[in-house]
Structure formats: structure tokens, C-alpha cells
Amino acid sequence: MEFAELIKTPRADNAVLHRPFHPTVEGTLCLTGHHLIFSSRRQDNEEELWLLHSNIDCIEKRFLGSLGSIVIKCKDLRIIQLDIPGMEECLNIASSIEALSTLDSVTLMYPFFYRPMFEIVEDGWSAFLPEKEFEVLNSVVSCFLSFILSICIYVRRSLRLRVLRLCFLIWDYLFPQVMMRSSQPLTGTNGRRCKEDEKLVNATLRPGKRGYIIDTRSLNAAQQARAKGGGFEQEVYYPQWRRIHRCIERFNILQESLIKLVEACNDQSHNMDRWLSKLEASNWMTYIKEILTAACLAAQCIDREGASVLVHGTEGTDSTLQVTSLAQIILDPDCRTIQGFESLLVREWLQAGHPFQQRCAQSAYSNSKQKLEAPVFLLFLDCVWQILHQFPCSFEFNEHFLVTLFEHAYASQFGTFLGNNENERSKLKLQQKTMSLWSWVNQPKELKNFQNPLFEANSLVIWPSVAPQSLQLWEGVFLRWNRPSRFLDEAEEEMKKIVDYNRFLQDKVNSMRKQIMEKETEDRIDRMDKMDRMDKMDEMDEMDEMDEMQENP
């Protein structure tokens, strides 16, 4: 195996592990093909740390005499330090980690080697196949099928105009308003038009109704895109549509924002002014507000105006997905369940071709400048968290679920987030060769950790507030490693206990009442039988009395 070549020193004894808010641990460090393993090897209290190499964002080496230290910065934003005695060993280990954490071949990634220790109840790969989802739709309103088919005729020809894909999201079955996403139209500088595209887009309109196009770029950016052959829908050719521009940032600007934010959160010495100005300078919260606002706008067009909505940016694989998926969370209670959210991610992110591998290759600590990284998915999760925070009872999942998704998008033993689109995924044969994250998450045992104890299905549309005073820093991700969380965790536990106890008591009361009732009916039947047998003479009198009772209740 070629990993062996990369591991120069597989093991170092007497290493010391430093983690913030934990006591330091002495133990042995081992390197394997995919993991960095630290074990305290103490009899009384064995502590082990397993870290995926792919979770390592960057490392730093420091030397003090012959004692070397390696600072490991992870993609999940954690920072740990390992002290390794011996300069050579330390250097070897550092270079091994560096090599193993930057493997460029996807097929060498851990998901291809991971063998699950759990029994697969339901295979996550086949849980959300498009055909299956589609089936549900079709079975609901069959007449809508023909509508879709009629559209499909246009799709082919329309593709000449659009860069990438066109997808329909049927929102309301009875009143067909649809939310669509696409890429930009290729109008170019000379304003090309495509009749098929116009027909296709118009086919989604209800008679007499207008539609809205939400362009996730500023008008300026959209105009500039024409020079590169892209562009936006011309009013003349799409007279029934109103175009709205909402500026959502992309790519390296987002990546820089994340780097700045994490830097600000990691520095404990900042005074208040510096902290606030750093938080402001990162612009992270601004982006959250922008995305949420655009999503709310899209949702509003559908819910309030009853209009169809088309969302697109440039490629239709980043900001477009943030907007369409958040709009669905706002509108559709199903998307707020665990299954529904998973299905939303599969539909709106994986199948829609969000390039996870490119976007999540590096996280906040990487120094290497690459253009394709961007925390688009993390921003989306943050927006979901903001809504969850404002509607804490309307989601079946909890914050931990979102954090877990964030971790797995960046480094995972599962194949779900590998590859950049469906095409790549099928070429990699992920379905055959790797495990799906959903297979693991959807086990009843694991599911318990992701469930929100306060969940009560809420069929309403949930409109979050986007005022700056209502938005909050997602502490569960950004301050997770920077402060002791004991008291908050305990409070969370206590809350769960109260909810569980409440359920227990309710069940008990119910069952006791049932018991009493059964007993009473039993007794009554018995008694009445006996009474009947024992005495038929009094019957007439009793009847009289009963009549009286009825008269004066």
C-alpha cells in the first residue's frame, strides 16, 4: 500500500497532547493511512483521539530545543497541539501528516476504505433517488404530470441558451406555482434570445399571473457577465417576468470572510472594540442576512403572490442553491424534518451539482490560495441555524445535526459529499464503493442524538426576522473550541430531562386513566348484570327516578 511510503515515522511515544479547556494528556501517537491516533495508554483512564487526516486543514511546526511541537488546525475549526520529543521524529511526523492530509486522488480518501461497524438498516444511497421523489409528486396530482411533460419538450432546446441545468421544484400541487432554478441565460453582449427558453419559462406561469426572476447577482455584476457570454433575461423577451437582483457574495470573498471570522473568534485577547470591529470586518453576518433576505423574498413571491419563481446566479450551483433550499425550508414543513432535510440536501445540493469537493477542500486555516474553495454550504447551514434559533420547536433536528453535516462536508468516512456532481460521483462508483452518510445517520440509535426534543410539527410557513438584532453568531461552530461549554451542555441535558419526564408522565397518566376506565366499565357491566338478576322488581321505580334525574340535571 502506498500509504506506507508516506508514513516516515508511524509512532512516537511520550508525546503530549494539548487541547483547549482540557488537561494535557501524555501518550503515544500513531499514524495510519487515514488517521492520526493519540492514545493515553493509561490503565485507569484511557483517552483516545482519532483524527482523520482529511480533517487537517494545516499544520505548523515549532521547536524548542529538541522538543518539537506540531500545531494541527482542523477543518472543523479545532486546534490541537502535539509535543513530540526528538527533532527528527517530529519532522518526520509533521511531513507525514502533511502528505497524508493533502492526498490529491479522491479514490485514496478514507470513504473508499471505511468498513462500517454498524448494520445498515436502510441504504442511504437509494433513499433519495430522484425517481422515487418524483413518484411521490406524480402520485399526488397526476394531471400535473402532463404539465411537466409538456415542459420537458422545451428543455432540450432551451439548453442551448442556459449554461447548465434547469430543475423544477413543485411547491404547491393544487395551485401549480413552481420554484425553478437554473443558470444564467447566455445572452451575451448582443442580446441573443431563445424562443424555447422563453416558452419553457412561461409554461410555468398560471394564466394571467406573473412570475419573478431572482438573480443572485447585483445588476452590475449581471451586466458584466454579458461580456463573458452570460447575462440575464431581457425584459422585452420575458414580459411576464419581473427580475429582481439580490447581491449574494461568492467564492473567494466568502472564503476570506470565513478566514477573518475564525481568526477573530480564536483570539481570546481581543478587547470588546477589537472583537466587534473584527466581527464586522469579516462580513459573515452580512452575508447571512443577504442570503436569508433573498430566500425570504423567493418564498414570499410564492406564498404571498402566488407567483412562480425562477432563481439563478451564474452557474446555478452556489448562491442559487442557498436561496432555493432556504426558501423551501421556510415554506415547506417537510423540509424541517430530518428525512425531509436530508432529501432537500440530496435534491438541492448533491443532485443540483454543488461542487462539494472543490468548495470544501480547505477550511479557515489554509494558507494556500485556491480559487475554488468557499464556505457556501456552511453559510447555508448557518442560515438554517438562524431559522432554527428563531423557531426552536419547528424543526425535527437539532443544532448538533447541522454541526455534524458541516463536519462531514469537510471530512468524512462517508462518500456522500465526495465529488463535484452526480456525473463525477457515478464515475467514482461511490454508491458501490463507499458508505452513505444517511445510512449511518438514519439508524435509530444515531438518530436520537439529532432529534430536537421540543419538535412539534408546524405546518405553517415560518418567516424569520432578518434584522441585525435578530441574527446571532453561530456559537456552536465558531466558538465551539474557544470556550468551556460544560454549563451550557448541562443546561441542555436538563432541558431534555424535563421534556422526557413530561412525556413519561403524560403516558403514565393516560395509561392509568385507561386502566380505571376499563375497570369501571367492567365493574359496571358486572354490576348491572348482577343487579338485573338480583332484583327486577325495583326496576320500575328506578326508571321513574331516572326520569326525574333527567328532568333536573
Add this chain to the structure above:
Amino acid sequence: MEHIRTTKVEHVKLLDRFSTSNKSLTGTLYLTATHLLFIDANQRETWILHHHIAAVEKLPLTTSGCPLVIQCKNFRIVHFVVPRERDCHDIYNSLLQLSKTAKYEDLYAFSYNPKQNESEQVKGWQLIDLAEEYKRMGVPNDYWQLSDANRDYKICETYPRELYVPRTASKPIIVGSSKFRSKGRFPVLSYYHKDKKAAICRCSQPLSGFSARCLEDEHMLQAISKANPSNRYMYVMDTRPKLNAMANRAAGKGYENEDNYSNIRFQFVGIENIHVMRSSLQKLLEVSGTKGLSVNDFLSGLENSGWLRHIKAVLDAAVFLVKAVAVESASVLVHCSDGWDRTSQVCSLGALLLDSYYRTIKGFMVLIEKDWISFGHKFSDRCCQLDGDPKEISPVFTQFLESVWNLTEQFPQAFEYNEAFLLQIHEHVHSCQFGNFLGNCQKEREELKLKEKTYSLWPFLLDEQKKYQNPLYKPSFSPNLTLLEPNTVSFNFKFWRNMYHQFDRSMHPRQSVYDLIMDMSEQNKQLEEDIKQLEAKIKQKSGQSDAVLLKERQQSAHPAPVMLKTPPCFKKDQPLIPLNDAVRTIEGSNAADNRYSEFMEELSKAEPAIVSLEYGVARMTC
């Protein structure tokens, strides 16, 4: 009342203060002797106490009427549009008169009648007994005693009558020391830590100037130091920034010279003065009240206001104090300039961190009564209860409550009370509805005969205790006298939305975990009761045998209930205490409540026959 010219105005509009499209409710405005009342078309009532009004402003006339903006001390801001200017003018003038009171006797507390009889009123005032509280702390003891020096407010007018001082501090020392302290506020005991035998003492700045010294004052500090057998040195905390303290020297005041006092460790902690705090809050409110605020403007506004920096400074000072007491077992003397603002903040927060008693509902009342009311925090001046010097107004007490709120966020299980409790106290500090916070010091309160003429707030809060209880509170979390060690890294301090936007519903989370948990734990208690009853019933039922039958038959002059009525438990079974629907339903789940809704309103407005997209584009792009 002679000030009220118009008592009722119809068709008044109440604007949403954050809406850019002038969304409004129409209703009727009533002016009473104590309140301004607005009832909208849905019969929802908005009550505004005259004493809560901080400022009334009449804006220039518009086509829809005359706008009237009212700012309240509890951070409510209402924006009315009165159709006729004359009415608006009348109301404006009346409110100006009514919101400014010249005499204590005109305050609401003197006319407020909660239907309590006299003995209840007296009992209410006796609810908090400070002598009892000092006893709980463990004084008087071998080192500390009650001094009668100030029994007639002769030495210090702004202190309470009962003061605790070291046993070794004789009357001449006290008198001498008080002459050397600003406003005569000499060092006295504020909190005694039984286990560490360390004391938190408070006083005002010494009149040291550039070189003056006072032997009695030096003796006084020595006496405090000696009263702590476990540590030979003591800390003197000057809660002001060093620069301010130095400037005071020119005015013949200043701070302790370490050379003149034996075994003291002197420390500045840098909390700004009341004027800085006042303008800081002003800036904060300006920012948070802006329409269409962007995130960056909000954050930079928050930074520029310095508000959170001040909150952090207060809490940092308290943490310093607590470390000295808990880690070094040292006694600490805290002072600022006059020893009634910053000193109150630091001493009370320090005690709160040290002693879990103050984290209970009753204990918190005692803490406020002790460190704020009795030691003469000038509530009347700071909260502008009477028409007075606007330079005396300052949100010192609000900062204290906000610091406590920050602690409750960090330690969700350590406090018996919840946010609503803090908000309610804040409400009543300004409402002048109860006598507790009236006046500037105990002497003034006695002269006003508040205990006979007004009511105490505390029994009313205790009566509705359920509303203020923290369902997650765990007394075992902090067995007696245990220490809270808050993390004061900047990112732990958050903007207190529920205080500064308490009345702006659209900004709050639509569902509250807290309320839900509160209802659940309440319901749990009820269910436990039910189970007990049901258990008894089942037992009784199974104990019944056929022997009873005969008896029952004889009594069956009323067999009807058996046949006609369903047994009571059957009826009960169906509703099964619906999980408080009010909480579950999502109030304000309504696009119109949110800021982005304005885009839609503009869109629908621009719905002309001819599709002029240019218009739409120009409006819609960002």
C-alpha cells in the same frame, strides 16, 4: 387633572417603528391621569405609564396627520399619527406636563392602590430585612459589629442607619475617617464571606488631594485589614479609570496613597463615569432604532457606542474582586468617586458571584435592597423620577441588570430567576409605581414616609413568582457560597435584545424554548399530582369487592349517575391538558412582520398595467 385637555382621540395611527412602508394600526388614544392608552382595532391595548415617558416629540405635520413620537425609559418607542393637529398639540402638551413631576407626592406610587390592607402593606415592607441578611452572612461576630454612629444620619446622610464596621474601629476613627471621605461615606461592610473571613467593604474616594492624609482613615483601613485573620494585606479597588482619579486630586479628592496605608494593594479597574455611560446608551439606542439597519452598521454602531465594553468592564471588575476574596481570602475595599454608582455595581456583582443566595429570587431582592437602595444609589436622580438635572441621569442600574443577564446566559442553571424577572425589575425602577426605588437615599425615603404611603414591589413579585422562575435552576448546582467564574472574553457579551427591543415583537424568536420548558415543568408538577390521585383511585377500585355491591345497591336510589353520566375520569381523558397552545402557535409568523416584506410591498405597489421593468429594477437592485 388640570393638564389633560383631550381625553380621547379617535382614528389615531400607531406606526411600526421599523417599517419603511409606514405600516400601521389604527385605533383610539386615551389619556388618563396615570397612563396613555392606545386600543387598536383588534382591541389590543398598549398602556404607557406617564412616568415611563422619557421624551415626547412632535414631528412636522404630514398629509396623514401630525406625528407624535414617544420614547420611554423601558426602551419602548411609539410613533403615533394623530389626524388633527390640535389634538396632537393637546396631547403633546399634556404628556409633557404629566411625564415631568416636580414633587415626590405627585408620583404614581402615592396614588397607586393595589387593594391591600394596612397590615399587608406593613408586612410587605418587612419582607426584606437587612439585619436578618447581615446575620445570614455571619455578622456581627468577633471581628465585625453593628455601629450606631450613623443612627441619626449625623455622620453620613446617604448611608443607612445601620452600618457594620470592624470592632476595632472606634467612634472617633469612624468620625475622622468620614470627614476624610467624599460625602462622608466612610468604609463600611457590604458583604462578609463567612468561610474566608474576608469582607467586601465600600466607601467613597478619600479627600487626599495631592498630599493630604488622615490618620483615622488609615486606622480604619487597618482595622478592616486586621478584621480578616486569614490575610494580612487587603485590596483597595478604585473602580475609576486612573486618569479620572488623578484629575480628582486637583479638586482635593483622589485616591489612597499606598505609602500612607500599611498593607494595602491598590488597583484601578477603569469603569467609566455616569456621563460616559449615559451617552453610550444614547448611542446604542440611536443605532438599534435605525430603520433598515445593515449588519455592519449595527456592529460598528455597537462598537462605537462602547456599551458592551462598559458592561465587560463592570463584570471584569467584579471578577477581580471575587478573585481577591475567593482565591487570596483578602478583604477588599471598593470605591469610586461618591461610592454609589460603580461601587454599587461592583460590590453587588461580586457578592452575586460569591454567594449563591443572591442567585435566588428572594436573595436578589435582598441584594438590590442592600447594595443599591440602602447604600444610597441615587435612583431618583439616575432614573429621572422627578424633573431634575438631565446630567444626573445614567443607566447604572440597567448595566447591573445587564451584567446579571450575561451571567444567566453563561450559567443557565445557576439562577433561580429568569430574564423576565430582571426586565420586570427594570420596568419598576422607572415606573414609580412602588415605593422601593423612590428617592435618593434612606433618609429621604423616611422623610417621605414611603412605608406608610406607598407599597413595596417585592411582595408583588413574589406573588407572581411562577413567572420569574428559571425551570432549569438547580440549587445543587451551587451549594451554599459557591463561586461562579464567568468567562469575560469579549465574544461572550451579547446585545440584550430582549431589553432594548422588548416591545419590538418582530425581532424576537417566534417560539421560545424557555417558555415552553417553563410550561412543561409546571405541567410536570400537575401531572405528578394527577398520578398520585389516580394511584389512590386505582387502589380504591381494586379494593372494592362484590361486598360493596350490595351496599351500593341499597344506595342505588341514584343509579342514574352510573348510566347517564360518564365517569369524571373519562371526560378528563380527552383534552389531556393541551400543551399550552398559546406558546405553540406561532405568533407573528407573518411575512408582514419582517423587514424583507417591504420589498414585496413595493413590488405589489408597482403592479401597473404596463410593465415598466426599469422602475422595478431601479427599486429592486441593491
